[in-house]
Amino acid sequence: MARIVYVNGAWVDETEAKVSVFDRGFLFADAIYEVTAVVGGKLVGYAGHAERLKRSLDSIGIPHPFTDESLLALHREILARNNLTDGAIYLQISRGAEDRDFFYSDDLTPTFVMFTQARPVLDNPKWKTGIAVITMPEGRWANRQIKTVQLLYSSLSKMEAKRQGADDVLFVEDGVITESGSSNAHIITKDGTLVTRALSNALLHGITRASILDVARNAQIKVEERGFTPEEALEAAEVFISSAGAFVMPVVSIDGKAIGDGKPGPMTARLRDLYIEYELAHAI
Template identity: 65%
Template sequence: MTRTVYLNGDWLPETEAKVSVFDRGFLFADAIYEVTAVIGGKLIDYAGHGARLRRSLEELAIPCPLSQEALLAVHREIVRRNALEEGLIYLQISRGVADRDFAFPKGAEPTLVLFTQAKPVLDNPRTKTGLSIATMPDWRWERRDIKTVQLLYPSMAKMEAMRRGADDAWLVEDGFVTEGSAATAHIVTKDGVLVTRPLSNAILHGITRASILDLARAEGIAVDERPFTVAQAKEAAEAFITSATNFAMPVVSIDEAPIGSGRPGPIAARLRDLYIADRLATAL
């Protein structure tokens, strides 16, 4: 059974959805994307993803082809058409089709694509075992706050981490951890303080990050938004990542050094439970 894909206003079988070879997303990675989790057929943290989508488009001067209301309706419809109970929706908007030129084309119509991926996000077995992390240099461009499809280096970093026997990579710049290959990096100090890098153009402004920090503060957990080094991470009581499909996922080792007890920590587990309960209550 093939999925139904949304492409520029049409609902198509995935085998029939085609994008031009002249699309600037293909030629220049001139495109942005968002990923929204789905649980019980409902959209999780959609408002945050919609706001970040608009910001990314504005930063690249790409017009949004649909209104906010229409885009939400498309998200709901693709869930219905694919009978998606649990998984994710991937959305991508490129600047559109034009003959290859470094200068932006005038009047190009953006290309809008959405598809679904069914996968377990609630009962992820890695929450019980935690992730192992390998660190490596952050060689990405400097506007990481824009969620573009320029993902080659993060992909290479993840593959190198896996080659080393780890599950994923944390990227390091000037001695400080920026973020994971596709997630926000957090640590919890031995004093129980949740530490995560502050927002800037050095990291993606994670939607799950923002939600988790709000929940932590409401729970009485101290939060310190500051950079931290790899050495500080290795000395922490806990470490974890946040992302749209991982929610809060524990990290148990960094460069083969165990973090805390070497097992998933209680604060990451508590924040994951709080996030799921809170976001299910407000899902669209």
């Protein structure tokens, strides 16, 4: 059954959806996106995603083509139109379309697209096995706190990881891990401290990351926001990544070297349980 997608104010069959070939999102990656997980027909962490969407649009000067009320209503309607119970809602907003030029008009009408992806969210088989990652030099643009569609380097890096038999990458800049290919990165030290890189332009300000730090502190788990090296990650008790799609995903090896005993650790599982419990209680 084809999905119903939202394109510039219209609900259309996915096979009929069209965007201009002159759209700046297509020509220049001049666009912002967001992803919100759906569990049991409810939106997970929606408020954080909606606020980050507005911050990202403001950061590159794209006007908001929605009100707070209309944006939430669109999320609810796309759930209903597609009978989505578990999965994700993706939205993408570009600056708009006009003839190709590096300069752009100040009065463009943004292109606004939304679609759903159905998939199990609370039954991820990788939670049981963990994932393998490789390290690669950081090669993305400097303003990674803005959630733009400039994902080519991440895509190429993930494909290289796949060719090497791994699942994802950890980007390294000036000797320190920034994040993974599409998630924030964390370690658990041998004394039980949760370490994650402090917020800056070097990494996306993850909504899942923020919730994990909150539930960790509420559970009296010590938290340090600082950089850490690949060597420190290899010596850690546990390593995991976090995102709206993966929630809390254990990393069991880096560059072919096992983390601990090479199996998902108990602290990662505990943090995932605490995160899921909190988010499901607040899902809307």
